[in-house]
Amino acid sequence: MKRVIVYGGTGGIGAATARALRQRGYGLHLAARDAGRLEALASELGETTFTAGDVRDPGFFTQVTAGAGDAVAGLVYAVGTINLRPLAKLTVEDAETDFRINALGAFLAIQAAARALKAGAGEAGSGVVLFSTVAVAQGFANHASVAMAKGAVEGLALSLAAELSPQVRVNVVAPSLTRTPLAAAITASDTLASGIAAMHALQRLGTPEDIAGLASFLVSDEAGWITGQVIGVDGGRSALRTKG
Numbered sequence: 001m002k003r004v005i006v007y008g009g010t011g012g013i014g015a016a017t018a019r020a021l022r023q024r025g026y027g028l029h030l031a032a033r034d035a036g037r038l039e040a041l042a043s044e045l046g047e048t049t050f051t052a053g054d055v056r057d058p059g060f061f062t063q064v065t066a067g068a069g070d071a072v073a074g075l076v077y078a079v080g081t082i083n084l085r086p087l088a089k090l091t092v093e094d095a096e097t098d099f100r101i102n103a104l105g106a107f108l109a110i111q112a113a114a115r116a117l118k119a120g121a122g123e124a125g126s127g128v129v130l131f132s133t134v135a136v137a138q139g140f141a142n143h144a145s146v147a148m149a150k151g152a153v154e155g156l157a158l159s160l161a162a163e164l165s166p167q168v169r170v171n172v173v174a175p176s177l178t179r180t181p182l183a184a185a186i187t188a189s190d191t192l193a194s195g196i197a198a199m200h201a202l203q204r205l206g207t208p209e210d211i212a213g214l215a216s217f218l219v220s221d222e223a224g225w226i227t228g229q230v231i232g233v234d235g236g237r238s239a240l241r242t243k244g
C-alpha cells in the first residue's frame with residue numbers, strides 16, 4: 001500500500017486530509033507532538049503508523065522518515081501558527097518561531113524525505129503539499145510575521161518543485177480562515193467569525209474538509225501534471241470583492 005507522511009496529522013486540516021487520503025486508499029504515517037492523540041487517530045483510521053515529536057527539534061524529521069519507510073508516495077506538512085499582532089508588538093522570538101514552525105519545518109521535512117519521495121514516485125510522481133495562507137496573496141494588517149513565514153513556504157515550494165522534478169511534485173494550498181483548533185481564538189467569537197465570513201464572496205468560513213479535498217487530490221496520481229502551484233481555497237477572499 002502506498003504511504004503518505006502527514007505532519008500535523010491530528011490537527012483540523014491534517015486529520016481531515018489524513019481521512020481523505022485513507023478514502024483514496026493510502027496508508028499513512030502521522031507526525032505531531034501528542035502521542036495519545038496520534039495513537040487514537042491511527043487506530044481509528046487503520047493502516048496508519050506515527051512518530052511523536054516536535055518540528056522545532058531538527059532531529060525529529062529523520063525519525064519521522066525512518067518511521068514511514070524507504071518509499072513514500074507523498075508528504076503533507078500541516079503544521080502552522082497564527083500569530084496576529086501589530087508590527088510594534090512583534091518580537092524576534094515571534095518571527096523566529098513563526099519561521100521555524102511554518103517554513104524551516106517544511107524545508108526539513110522535505111529534505112529528510114526527499115530520497116523516500118523519489119523512491120515512492122510512480123508514473124504520476126509523488127505529491128508534496130504545503131500550506132500557505134490567503135494573507136500572502138493579499139496584505140492584511142497584523143499579519144507581518146505569519147505572512148513573512150508563509151511567503152517563504154511559497155518560495156520553498158516553487159524552488160523544490162523545480163529541483164525535485166520530475167519525480168516529486170510540490171504544491172501549496174493557501175486557505176482563508178478555516179474552523180480548526182489553530183483558528184479557535186478567532187472563530188470562538190460569533191460576532192468576529194460572522195464579520196470575517198461576510199468578507200468572503202462565498203459568505204462563510206472554511207471547514208477542514210474544504211481544504212482536505214484539494215490537499216488529498218494534489219497528493220494523488222490525479223494531480224500527476226500539477227506542480228509548482230499555489231492554489232487558494234478561500235471562499236473567494238484572495239481575488240473577489242462583492243461590495244464597494
Ligand SMILES: NC(=O)c1ccc[n+]([C@@H]2O[C@H](COP(=O)([O-])OP(=O)(O)OC[C@H]3O[C@@H](n4cnc5c(N)ncnc54)[C@H](OP(=O)(O)O)[C@@H]3O)[C@@H](O)[C@H]2O)c1
Nearest residue numbers: 008010011012013032033034054055079080177178180182
Ligand atoms: N486554520 C486556518 O484558518 C488556517 C488558515 C491558513 C493557513 N492554515 C495553515 O493550515 C495548516 C494546518 O493548520 P490547522 O488549522 O489544521 O492547525 P491545527 O488544527 O492547530 O493543527 C496543527 C497540527 O500540528 C501539530 N503541531 C502543532 N505544533 C507542532 C509542533 N511544534 N511540532 C509538531 N507538531 C505540531 C498539532 O498536533 P500537536 O499539538 O499534538 O503537536 C496538530 O496535529 C497550517 O500550516 C496552518 O498555518 C490554517
